[in-house]
Amino acid sequence: MNGECMKFVVCVKQVPDTTEVEVDPETGTIIREGVPSVLNAFDEFALNVAVQLKESIDEDVEITALSMGPPQAKDALTKCLAIGADKALLLTDRVFAGADTWATAVTLARSIKKLGGADVIFCGQEASDGNTAQVGPEVAAHLGITQLTFVSEIEKIEDKNIICKKETDEGFLRTRCPLPVVIACMPTPGFLPKIPNMRDIIKGKRKPYEEWGFDDLGGEEEDYGLEGSESVVVRTYSPPPKGEGIIIDDEPETAVNKLMEYLEKEGIL
């Protein structure tokens, strides 16, 4: 793209630790109090992939970690800087709150344009809170560039083309695609995130960090956040509880007999 060095943007989201999320049965709202926030695991993978790719390229590469979220999402970006992002940008404003995937994509795409574009935009395949897997492709649509989803491995960038392995319903494909591109990353088994050491953390703290709000992105307030969203959540609730299961602690033979009875009674066999 323009400029002298190659640019990567990694879109990261701070998410509540999903193992602890519950719905308040009285109000039907999601209980957020006391639930710890973490960097979305798939985004952490995406960032690791971006850092590795940068290390494997001769050219200069600048990695920007980009997030939209409340002020405390700064923590997720601080972590990204320690892991290896060169700079971080938080899009934070009351106007941005309550965004669905469409409005999130609008906000992220506009900020990427304002950053001067990027050669590769990395996303996680999905965020563990919404599990939609939509933001990446929607950012691609807004920027008018192509997308590769379910990417598990990036081989290399060569002559302004990226070669990677992506998962499909049938297996895997090796694909080549010209830059710029949006890549949605799907962790490979065995992936262990790089744990930043003290030095990385201190180095990270010295790297550039910026926050942008509505005034920086411009447009109309109604393009963003809840107002700019097309999908409306009408109700949240706990999933219907699974009935208490039957648990057998018996000799194998007896236990299997009871299982056979159960399978027959339920019409499974």
Place this chain on the structure above:
Amino acid sequence: MITIKDSCIGCEKCIPVCPVDALKIEGKLAVVDEELCISCGVCVSVCPVNAIEPVLMAKKADFSKYSGVWIYAEQHAGKLKPSGPELLGKGRELADEVGEELCAVLIGKDVNGLTDELKSYGADKIYVVEGDEYKDYSTEAYTTAMVTLISKYKPSMVLYGATHLGRDLAPSVAGHLGLGLTADCTGLSITEVEDRKVLLQTRPAFGGNVMADIICPNTRPQMATVRPHVMIPLEPDDSKSADVIKETIPVSPDAIKTEIIEVLEPEDSEEVSVDEADVVITGGRGVGNDLDSFEILEELAVLLKGTVGCSRPIVEADILSKSKQVGQSGKTISPELYMVCGVSGAVQHRVGIRGSKYIIAINKDPKAPIFDMADFGIIGDLHKILPILKSKIEQKKSSEK
């Protein structure tokens, strides 16, 4: 919509790629006919000087013009995927309730033969887009086809399977058309909002800890991806008929960016995949450290006409392929019967199996979290239990003959 910036050099590359002929050259520069432009974005990607920019705005629709329940009928290598019939099953119910037609969209190369199957599963109308450019799935070509069809025929709802392909295509289409999109729905029904019938979409979020009901009241069509294996197809009926409408939507090779260098099919491509099987027998670290230990699961799977799945450490140890992995970073599944042996039930595993109808767990540790989700659990050694279970099922099957 798109805008064309002053940096346009009048090279005409964008003119032939436009599927709706909305671009022409006027005074050496490209201009767009705003009435015709459908925001498919193909021209954006072929412009050599980045002079075309998409201006995607959510469209507030004139609802009266939109009618028809559409389902995207996914195929691979000329074979229909199960999601098509499943969506037709649910689609029939929705279409009848709103009093609209049920239509299937079929895109590919040489796929015309699949229309009979779609008819038998209840489609009233089938749109077929065929061409060489559709031989392999590409986000660009398939998005152009969908965006063009939707702009032309204006359905009120479009449903896709939440497969890898569906989750690539649907958000791309939604992005281009400025539509709301609800991901990975497990329930769909019709509800009334201000006297209008709208699609109520139910989906799990937060890894299944929360259910949400969602509507997209302001845009049309209403679009959703639907979790595979949740909706039930109708019994196929060969006597049914449907209108088949063929559409030619040429896509310039220039517009297809992604090139497939190599197809790496999994070694076990002959089998039903874990997310499509009715019965999944999963083994975890408790089963053992080699392929031989999984033999018993394989035999049970054959007996029950299912397939074998596994937890992540089994893939990491290179015992089974990634396509078998169930859970957050593997497949999300919803079989009739999920038998899970020697798996502790870490949250990353559990989130992938919530859609299962019956969960049967076998684990020697009474405190294993997998028991919290089990409909039926046996505390004990799977190596002792599974062979007994296998012989009892064999006995039962042979006595039934």
